[in-house]
Amino acid sequence: MGMDIITIKKLIDNAMSEHSKFVSKIELGERYYSNDNDIIRKKSPSNNSVPDTSENPLRNADNRIPFNWHGFLVNQKASYMFTYPPTFDVGDDKANSSITDILGDSYPKVSKTLCVNASNGGTAWLHVWKNTNNEFKYAVVDSKQIIAVYSDDLEKRLIAVLRVYNKKDEQAKDITVYEYWTDKECYVFRSDKGITTNLSTHNMFTQINSDTGASEQVNILTHNFGEVPFIEFSNNDLKTSDLDNVKALIDTYDKVFSGFVNDIEDIQEVIFVLTNYGGTDLDEFLGNLKRYKTVDMQNSGTDDKSGLSTITIDIPVEARNKLLEMTEKKIYVQGQGVDPNPEKFGNASGVALKYLYTLLELKAGLMETEFRLSFGKLIRMICKHLGYTPKKVVQTWTRNMIQNDEETATIAQNSVGIVSRKTIIKNHPWVEDVETELKNIREEENQDIQKGVPYQDQEGDIDAQK
Numbered sequence: 001m002g003m004d005i006i007t008i009k010k011l012i013d014n015a016m017s018e019h020s021k022f023v024s025k026i027e028l029g030e031r032y033y034s035n036d037n038d039i040i041r042k043k044s045p046s047n048n049s050v051p052d053t054s055e056n057p058l059r060n061a062d063n064r065i066p067f068n069w070h071g072f073l074v075n076q077k078a079s080y081m082f083t084y085p086p087t088f089d090v091g092d093d094k095a096n097s098s099i100t101d102i103l104g105d106s107y108p109k110v111s112k113t114l115c116v117n118a119s120n121g122g123t124a125w126l127h128v129w130k131n132t133n134n135e136f137k138y139a140v141v142d143s144k145q146i147i148a149v150y151s152d153d154l155e156k157r158l159i160a161v162l163r164v165y166n167k168k169d170e171q172a173k174d175i176t177v178y179e180y181w182t183d184k185e186c187y188v189f190r191s192d193k194g195i196t197t198n199l200s201t202h203n204m205f206t207q208i209n210s211d212t213g214a215s216e217q218v219n220i221l222t223h224n225f226g227e228v229p230f231i232e233f234s235n236n237d238l239k240t241s242d243l244d245n246v247k248a249l250i251d252t253y254d255k256v257f258s259g260f261v262n263d264i265e266d267i268q269e270v271i272f273v274l275t276n277y278g279g280t281d282l283d284e285f286l287g288n289l290k291r292y293k294t295v296d297m298q299n300s301g302t303d304d305k306s307g308l309s310t311i312t313i314d315i316p317v318e319a320r321n322k323l324l325e326m327t328e329k330k331i332y333v334q335g336q337g338v339d340p341n342p343e344k345f346g347n348a349s350g351v352a353l354k355y356l357y358t359l360l361e362l363k364a365g366l367m368e369t370e371f372r373l374s375f376g377k378l379i380r381m382i383c384k385h386l387g388y389t390p391k392k393v394v395q396t397w398t399r400n401m402i403q404n405d406e407e408t409a410t411i412a413q414n415s416v417g418i419v420s421r422k423t424i425i426k427n428h429p430w431v432e433d434v435e436t437e438l439k440n441i442r443e444e445e446n447q448d449i450q451k452g453v454p455y456q457d458q459e460g461d462i463d464a465q466k
Contacts, residue, residue, distance in 0.1 A: 003180055003187040005189065005200070005201070008178060008180055008187065008189055008199065009196055009199050012162070012164075012178060012196050012199075013196065015147045015162060016147075016196075022121075023144045025121060025122070026121030026122075026144050026241075027144070028243065028247075029070070029120030029121050029241045029243045030120050032068075032070040032120075032247065032250065033068075033070055033074055033116070033120050034071070035066050035067075035068035035071055036066070037066035037067070037250060037251070037254055038254075039066050039251065039255065039258055040064050042064070060265075060266060061261070061262035061263075061265035062262070063258050063261045063262050063265065064254075065257055065258045065261060066254055067250065067254055067257070069246060069249075069250045069331050069335065070242065070335075072337070073335040073336075073337045074115075074119040074120065074242055076337050076338060076360065077115065077119060077337075077360065077363060077364060077367070078112045078115040078119070079112075079400055080357075080360055080364060080399055080400055080401060081115060081364050081368070081397070081399065081400075082108065082111040082112045082115055083108075083400035084399075084400055085107060085108045085111040085112075086111075086371075086372075086375060086395045086396060086398075088375070088393055088394065088395055088396075089396070090379065090383060090390035090392075090393055091390055091391060091392070091394075092388060092390070095383060095386060095388045095390070098386050099379060099382050099383070099386075102136050103382075110126070110138070110139070110140055114126065114371070115371075117140065117233075118233050118234060118367065119241065119242040119367075120241060120242070121143045121144075121235075122234070122235050122236075122238075122240050122241045123143055123233065123234050123235060123239050124140065124143055124233040124234075124235075125140070125141045125142075125143055125146045125231070125232055125233070126138055126139070126140055126141070126230070126233065126378065127139055127140075127141045127163075127230055128225070128229045128231070128378070128381055129223070129229060130223070130385070136382055136385045141163065141230070142165070145164055146161060146230070147161070147163075147164065158227075158228050158230065158232065159182070159183070159228065160180065160182050160228060161179075161180075161181045161228050161230045162178060162179070163177075163179040163230075164177070164178055164179075165177055166193055169190070173192075174192070174193040175190050175191065175192060176190065176191050176192070176194055177189075177190050177202060178190070178191075178199075178202075181228055181229060181230060182228060183226060183227050184222065184223070185220055185221060186205075186220070186221040187219060187220055188202045188204050188205070188221075189201055189219070190202035201219040203217035203219050204217070204219065205217065205219065205220065206218075225381060226384070227381075229381075231374050231377050231378055231381075233374045234374075235367055235370070236366040236367060236369075237366070237370065242335065242363075245334045245335060245336075246334050246335040249331045249334060249335075250331065252327050253324065253328065253331065256320055256323050256324055256327065257324060259320075260320050260324075263315045264315070332359070336359040336363040337359065337363075338357055338359070338360050354401075357399075357401055364399070372395055375395060376393050376395070379393045380393065412424045412427060412428050421438075421441075422434060422438065425437050425438060425441075
């Protein structure tokens with residue numbers, strides 16, 4: 001069934017109000033990821049109680065210092081999970097090689113971007129398509145552009161995607177483009193930027209007229225993926241942002257630290273309180289104080305309150321230090337990250353190091369569960385493009401974490417004869433590419449045989465030299 005302007009306009013009007021809340025949520029996560037915290041946009045923490053800082057002569061400093069805790073925690077998770085992005089095995093070496101070629105050099109970067117987007121907004125989106133040369137392509141789409149339409153059944157299948165974005169047309173006019181993707185086609189419409197009342201078709205695709213053979217511009221694209229060519233990558237099963245759990249703590253840390261800095265800056269200013277001063281102006285007062293170390297005060301008797309006093313700011317250093325320390329610890333717990341405090345490492349064993357990653361692994365595990373389904377869908381779409389039907393897609397995920405290399409190497413050496421050589425090599429801390437390492441070993445074995453030196457004997461000699 002085709003998509004007419006009345007239907008798409010109704011869909012847009014129904015979806016945009018709810019979508020605006022989703023966009024606001026993502027923008028908040030992106031702001032904090034970029035260290036654009038609320039502290040920057042609000043009044044100085046030391047002056048929150050007064051509408052106008054000029055009314056409080058003790059308060060001049062207005063430092064607003066954000067700490068990029070959210071960006072740090074998200075990048076920590078992205079590096080932990082996707083420095084070595086997942087690899088795939090579909091049971092056929094030729095297909096595996098073709099999949100690796102299609103994923104290309106950008107695959108690690110795309111994986112990390114999906115992780116960051118999902119962490120900031122709760123979900124990320126990947127768009128797949130075929131170019132004019134029938135090559136399989138994929139790219140991350142800004143989550144703020146996507147409005148997903150799901151089925152009402154328990155499977156919650158993705159049945160359509162409405163992609164909304166702004167651009168300039170051929171006349172440099174600002175317009176909003178609406179792409180409606182189904183499992184068979186894409187329909188494109190346009191309007192003046194942000195206005196849906198003047199919706200019209202947007203002819204952005206080129207096709208060949210079967211009757212005349214001439215090319216023409218149309219607003220409908222037919223594809224043969226057999227499903228909506230968008231893949232959702234959720235942060236977790238609830239699609240919550242990583243900022244949700246730590247925002248209040250980050251704001252607290254920013255306020256306390258910024259207020260601390262303001263107090264340090266303001267304490268340098270001593271305010272003199274003069275009662276019944278006998279001079280004529282403040283310049284004279286400051287001059288006499290500096291030159292004679294005395295001040296002329298008019299005193300009318302013993303009960304007179306005349307005199308000189310000062311006002312300064314008291315700084316509760318211990319309380320603030322304790323609060324900052326407590327808040328930092330809570331940020332790591334609530335944000336499920338790894339505290340990089342060097343005091344906690346030292347020459348720790350592998351088990352102790354893994355314990356440090358417990359919270360991060362819990363968070364990463366929730367994302368991996370969702371991302372496995374999405375990556376599996378991507379690989380199956382690539383296989384369909386290649387004309388290959390896999391029985392199953394085996395995914396291998398590798399974490400990037402600090403480990404005790406000496407301990408790991410010892411375990412690998414003690415495992416010879418118990419597990420396969422491939423498994424030992426795969427888990428050796430110096431090996432990055434298992435297949436390349438196995439190939440290198442075979443070449444060395446052949447060279448040693450040609451020299452008349454058994455490979456294992458040579459290995460024993462090396463061990464003996466150690």
